[in-house]
Amino acid sequence: MELGLVGLGKMGGNMRERIRRAGHTVVGYDRNPDVADVHSLEELVGKLSAPRVVWVMVPAGEPTQSTVDQLAELLEPGDVVVDGGNSRWTDDEKHARELAAKGIGFVDCGVSGGVWGLENGYALMYGGDAEHVARVQPVFDALKPEGDFGSVHAGKVGAGHFAKMVHNGIEYAMMQAYAEGWELLEKVDSVTDVREVFRSWQEGTVIRSWLLDLAVNALDEDEHLDDLRGYAQDSGEGRWTVEAAIDNAVPLPAITASLFARFASRQEDSPQMKMIAALRNQFGGHAVEKK
Secondary structure, three states: OEEEEEOOOHHHHHHHHHHHHOOOEEEEEOOOOOOOOEOOHHHHHHHOOOOOEEEEOOOOOHHHHHHHHHHHHHOOOOOEEEEOOOOOHHHHHHHHHHHHOOOOEEEEEEEEOHHHHHHHOOEEEEEOOHHHHHHHHHHHHHHOOOOOOOEEEEEOOOHHHHHHHHHHHHHHHHHHHHHHHHHHHHHOOOOOOHHHHHHHOOOOOOOOOHHHHHHHHHHHHOOOOOOOOOOOOOOOHHHHHHHHHHHOOOOOHHHHHHHHHHHHHOOOOOHHHHHHHHHHHHHHOOOOOOO
């Protein structure tokens, strides 16, 4: 089949290649002309035969909204837009309504796989009407990992990105647990080879995972992570997961704590710990450290 792909960054570029390897035609557009097949959205739409499918892989928020708005003016009834970025599920509902008013279908798709997806395949979680999903199914089949698993029609519009959001929230908590365990192992004198302890967990243990494999890769490159600053950004999906939990009265203590730990990583000198140190000094005479 033919596919228009908007956004050819780290993931979008590899996705284009994987889809082409499966025998499909991909016309890609990116603001960077060095990687683009065409030089405008108008040219991209013109290269595709109706009914068209256009997959959007640009940052969430305004970049996605702007792209959807432009496609709404360029596409025709019967075409389908797929948002494969990390949009919030509430934005999906809005985009679906806007496009439906023009007879254009909409599918949201959470994509996981990162830079490894080209060779390993991408885990896909998509939401939308069955008829629109069916139009995109050959592309889903090309992108997913080999085998019976790795993709799911999660439900109606918004379900794909909601599922991916929860996936990323779980990812936050898993990474935080590995990080806390690593720091404790590094701290004690009795453990003399933390990297090999992590490596030993890769087989036979209940905590083995791809994230653990990646942790070992990182330790192989820099055994004590001396070259890294202890700063971790968040993409927004961790926050949305916690907000959804509050809205639905679902307790998420591990995921919430892992998000707050990232906030703490951005403080060179924690204001909260200043107050705790001051209070300990006031009530117990505990020593404080001056700048």
